[in-house]
Amino acid sequence: MPIFEMLINSKQVISLAIFQMKHLQFIFIGLFFCILLQGQSLDEARKMYLEGKYAETKDFFEKQVQAAPRNASFNQWYGNCLLETGELAKAEKYLRFASSKEIPEAYYSLGRLFYKQNRFEESVDSFGTYYDFLMSKHEEEKAMEIRKHWYQARNAARMLANCEDIQIIDSLIVDKKTFLDHIFLSEESGQFSYSGDKETVVYENQLQDKRYFSKADKDGNLSLFYQNKLQNNWSEDLALKLPTDSLDQNNYPFVLSDGLTLYFASQGHGSIGGYDLFVTAYNLNSDSYLSPKQLGMPFNSIYNDYFLAIDEYNGLGYFVSDRFLPEDKLVIYTFIPNEEITLVGSEDMNVLLARSEVRSIKDTWKKDSYASLLEQRNTNNTKKTNLQKHEFIFVINDNIVYRFFDEFENETAKGFYTQSQSLRKDISFLHDDLENERLLYSKGNTSTKNAMQASIISKENKLEGLQDNFKKMEIKARNAEIKYLRQNK
Secondary structure (H helix, E strand, C coil): CHHHHHHHHHHHHHHHHHHHHHHHHHHHHHHHHHHHHHHHHHHHHHHHCCCCCCCHHHHHHHHHHHHCCCCCCHHHHHHHHHHHHHHHHHHHHHHHHHHHHHHHHHHHHHHHHHHHHCHHHHHHHHHHHHHHHHHHCCCCCHHHHHHHHHHHHHHHHHHCCCCCEEEEEEEEEEHHHHHHCCCCCCCCEEEEEEECCCCCCCEEECCCCCCEEECCCCCCCCEEEEEEEEEEEEECEEEECCCEEECCCEEEEEECCCCEEEEEEECCCCCCCEEEEEEEEEEEECCCCCCCCEEECCCCCCEEEEEEEEEEEEEEEEEEEEECCCCEEEEEEEECCCCCCCCCCCHHHHHHHHHHHHHHHHHCCCCCCCCCHHHHHHHHHHHHHHHCCCCCCCEEECCEEECCHHCCCHHHHHHHHHHHHHHHHHHHHHHHHHHHHHHHHHHHCHHHHHHHHHHHHHHHHHHHHHHHHHHHHHHHHHHHHHHHHHHHH
């Protein structure tokens, strides 16, 4: 080969080599920048994740899991994004993998996931594992917060196992701000009205001389109050004397016809989710309410359960919840109250879950038809607007209710009832007087308190005596009338 051609070929080889080296250099530089950009994107995504922007980072972490399916951290982050955005069933796979690789936070996420699915026993176990990890790292403050979740899940598990067997005969989805328009109490059970903001309700008893409501303080915390009617005027707002431990956002009061049993909703007292329903009773001896008792399932759920009322005259009850519904909707369940608590009593978890969540009201039925009860409920709403003005409401028996003095057929019974109403007025006046004295006592200095103490004790004893006599007089009136009707009908 001529020397000239050899030189040209050598040049071409050298040029080709140089070109290939430069090409490889560009590839390496490109890969370097890709890796650098990938790192920056991961840092940014983690930052957004820690800020709670789960919807914005979900797609990013999904791609990371697809690229590195065995990466435990990617599985945790993606699984938690799915949990926070409501894709519960999909989230479990990734969170379980992360927990199998000993990612501690995965147990916390699983605890929350199981709780949202009403898998409370599994939730208890997951929260317990995460709690133990935090305690082993001496993170006591954070561990105590997890302990609250653990207690809540354990309480929910207990409630599920003891789900009450009640007959739910109807359900109706309504707008949240107008739900009271669809609850038809008999006149004997009192009446409800909305407060000005429609966020709270006012309950007025059947005698229309006492009403209960909630009121917010300057910080927005709701507490329960009541007023007594004195002649034609309402008294000042008086705080209900509930135990102060764990009280939080108390609302939606209802009082049975006995004037003592109070139902209400609260976010405190160990609520298993938002508002829960509670019951308490007024203690005449201490002039205060007993420690509230949390109702069980199906009345309570992990959602907001706002309201419960029982129409003793018609034998119907209502409870209201936002379970499985949009924010502005509620469901009203009409049920038959049990005289004694009866449990579903099944060991089948699917049965318990179905009954606690009220998946089907027909599954709760014990009769072929509840048409007569529903007709009575609907008719009652019409009656409420047509009843003439009454003097009082006095239940004689299950079938007889008096609203006027002239309805008494026995003069002795009428006399007893007249005395009971006189005692009622004395009780109302003395109760308000006592409340005012207690208020002055709480604000007074030591000498003022010493001077007032004897008077307050005396009035408390007198009030207790009046209340006992009032009850006895009503019983005498009822018994005398029943005896007369039996002898003369």
